[in-house]
Amino acid sequence: MANTSDDIVRRDYQHGRVAYAFQWNKMNHQNLGNKTGDLASLWAHLSTIHSGKIPENLFSDPFFKRASRLRLVTMSAAKKVGFRKQLVRSGSIIKKVDDDLVQKIREYHRTRNDLTYCADHDILKDFLYHDQQTIAIEVPVWSERYKVTGHIDLVRYIDGCIQVCDYKPGSLESTQRRFTDSIPQVSAYGEMMAHHLVNTLRSAFDAPLLPKIRCCIFDTHSSWHFGAEMFVQLYETGYLEDL
Numbered sequence: 329m330a331n332t333s334d335d336i337v338r339r340d341y342q343h344g345r346v347a348y349a350f351q352w353n354k355m356n357h358q359n360l361g362n363k364t365g366d367l368a369s370l371w372a373h374l375s376t377i378h379s380g381k382i383p384e385n386l387f388s389d390p391f392f393k394r395a396s397r398l399r400l401v402t403m404s405a406a407k408k409v410g411f412r413k414q415l416v417r418s419g420s421i422i423k424k425v426d427d428d429l430v431q432k433i434r435e436y437h438r439t440r441n442d443l444t445y446c447a448d449h450d451i452l453k454d455f456l457y458h459d460q461q462t463i464a465i466e467v468p469v470w471s472e473r474y475k476v477t478g479h480i481d482l483v484r485y486i487d488g489c490i491q492v493c494d495y496k497p498g499s500l501e502s503t504q505r506r507f508t509d510s511i512p513q514v515s516a517y518g519e520m521m522a523h524h525l526v527n528t529l530r531s532a533f534d535a536p537l538l539p540k541i542r543c544c545i546f547d548t549h550s551s552w553h554f555g556a557e558m559f560v561q562l563y564e565t566g567y568l569e570d571l
Contacts, residue, residue, distance in 0.1 A: 336456060339378050341468060343387035348479050350377055352464040353456050360463070360485050366539045369525040370483075370490060374464055386470050387477045395469075395478030395520075398512035399569045400562075411567075412508045415554075421511075422553045428486070429493065429546050432459055437548060445548040446497040452482055461486045469520035474563070474571065480517045489540040490525075492518045492556070500549045507545045507552050512568055518543040518556030 335355035341348045352374050362371040376382065386392050403411065415421040424430065436454040437445050455462040467480040482493035494514045496506050518541050525539040541556040562568050 337378055339380060341384070341387075343384070343468070343477075343479070348466045348468065350464065350466045350468065351453075351456055352378060353462060356460055357463050359460065366490055366525065366541075367485060369528040369539060370463065370485075372528045373524050374467070377468060382468055383470060386472070387468070389475075392470075392475045392477050393571065395476050395513045395516040398476070398516055398571065400509070400512055400567055401569045408508060412504065415511075420554055420558065423550060424553065425550045427551055428461075429484075429491075429544060429551050430548065433495070433546065434548050446499075448497070449481065449495060452495060455482055455484075459484070461491075467521075469517055469524065471516075471520045471523060473523075474516070474519075476516055476520065476571075478513070478517055478520070480521065483521075489542045490521065491542050491544055492521055493544040493546060495547065496545055497547050503547060503549050506547075510545050511554070511558065512562060514543045514545050515554065515556065515559035515562065519559035522556045 336351055336353050338349060338351045341350060357367065357371060357374075361367045400408070400411075412421075416423065432455065433451070434445065436451050436458070437443075437447055439454070440447065440451070442451075452465050456465055461484045462482065463485055464483045465481060467483050468477070469480060470477045480492055481495050484491040484493060492514065494510060494517065496510055498506050522539050522541050525541075543554050543556055543558065545552045563571065
């Protein structure tokens, strides 16, 4: 059953020159659960965002970097391919071509009669209204430790994990390059979300110390899944450029 606008709350943020419309499907969140565990921590955090109680100055601070500008260190094309293959072989990245996220984004393109299968980010609103696992879109995140800010495209809850998703539309031929280059950005989203949830009163929500968060990069061709710990691993091993 499709949600209505009454089920969804919104707050607009102007960060730099870009306007971001944070939207939270509270009905979906309540149906998934919001009293205990990670979902309760997420409810508390999203309530803070909806009330406007976030450090907006950080998003315009010249000493903070946008997560979308994070890059892997410069390496040859061959080395980057080897790096990507090693992440897949080790199980750090799981590739899927037919999971529910890919199926849904294809379905939303067909519903819109968009045969390009490369619609812009406006299509993410279809998740908010039609996907029962979707909780919020355009969720602001920040880290004073790493001096990074950003906005998560899509937050879902599936298989007992909070799913931090970033939509990267493009051609099939460019998928592996686009997704590889986006690993620093999306893993940073996962790390920042984990930090925010840990900072809630987790003991009061009967939540474990560390939240279960999975990151995902997706388009209409496939999706890549990895843990939020990927960011710290890249940071500590020197794979992130200028951070």
